[in-house]
Amino acid sequence: MLFHAAAGGVGLIACQWARALGLQLIGTAGSDAKCELAREHGAAHAINYRREDFVARVKEITGGKGVKVVYDSIGKDTFERSLDCLRPLGLMVSFGNASGPVPPFSIGVLGPKGSLHLTRATLFTHIATRENTQAMADELFEVVQSGAVKIRIGQRYRLADAAQAQRELEARNTTGSSVLIP
Ligand SMILES: NC(=O)c1ccc[n+]([C@@H]2O[C@H](COP(=O)([O-])OP(=O)(O)OC[C@H]3O[C@@H](n4cnc5c(N)ncnc54)[C@H](OP(=O)(O)O)[C@@H]3O)[C@@H](O)[C@H]2O)c1
Structure with missing residues (x-):
């Protein structure tokens, strides 16, 4: 997977959780020091997207295939290029707007890029029922209590x-x- 802002609050949790699950997470971050932090927390690779072309680097790292999933909380500045990091039938999870909202776009672009899936995820949908909230909290506290994920x-x-x-x-x-x- 590709995870933007990997040295942030959500990002460092994602890096550690991915490592615990045996998943290869490619993180992006806005400085070399932040990239190092992401790697220390379990990112398999880290890309400084202020000075590197993250699409080209993702292609290079994945042997030209692209990733199965992108988690994008940056929005406007990264959305379109994030789609270019996905392999066919990949999933784009847009979950934030740190750089501004994603401008309107034609869903037609998802076809030629490989029949991509797109979701705009919000926490409130996932915590709409008591059961879901409890199940997610249990999973989170399990990895925190086991030490697999430390909240930095x-x-x-x-x-x-x-x-x-x-x-x-x-x-x-x-x-x-x-x-x-x-
Ligand atoms: N969907 C939901 O329900 C939900 C719930 C909670 C949080 N969120 C979203 O998840 C994201 C992560 O939350 P967080 O609290 O852990 O924040 P965070 O990732 O610690 O901070 C935001 C990071 O975004 C990056 N960024 C890139 N372009 C930016 C710009 N133009 N202005 C400001 N920051 C920019 C910066 O990291 P770099 O310097 O490394 O680029 C910054 O540190 C946020 O976008 C937040 O809104 C969504």
Whole structure:
């Protein structure tokens, strides 16, 4: 799979969880230091997408085949090129808009790119029932309790400094999870 922003809060969880499942995760991140962090947390490969062409690198890493799944929380800046990383019948999971919303596009493009599947995932659909929420929480806490996934808190802020936390997130200066302390 390809996972964008692999050194972020969700990203570092994904890197470790993929490793625990025996999956090869190719992460992207906005600096060499962040790439190193993603690799340390289990990414099989990491691409600095500020200076490398991530489509070309994914093709190179996968021997020209492309990946089965892309997890894209970046949105506008990466969406179209993410589709080009998929192998035929691959799945594009768009789950965030860090760079802005994905502009409207024609679903026709999914055909020639290999009959691709596309979903726009939101947490709220998945936690709509008590049963699903409990099942997902059980799975998460199992991997956390086993030590397979460690939640890396990259920075802590006083709640009164929430604006500063927001600015640092926007500036792409954070890694791992951020915690606001009341
Ligand atoms: N679908 C849902 O229900 C759901 C639920 C929770 C979170 N989310 C989404 O999941 C994503 C990850 O959440 P997170 O809390 O773990 O955040 P995060 O990944 O720690 O932070 C966002 C990262 O996006 C990257 N990025 C790329 N372009 C950016 C831009 N123009 N402006 C700002 N950041 C940019 C930056 O990493 P690099 O510098 O490495 O590029 C930044 O660190 C977010 O997009 C969030 O909205 C979705």
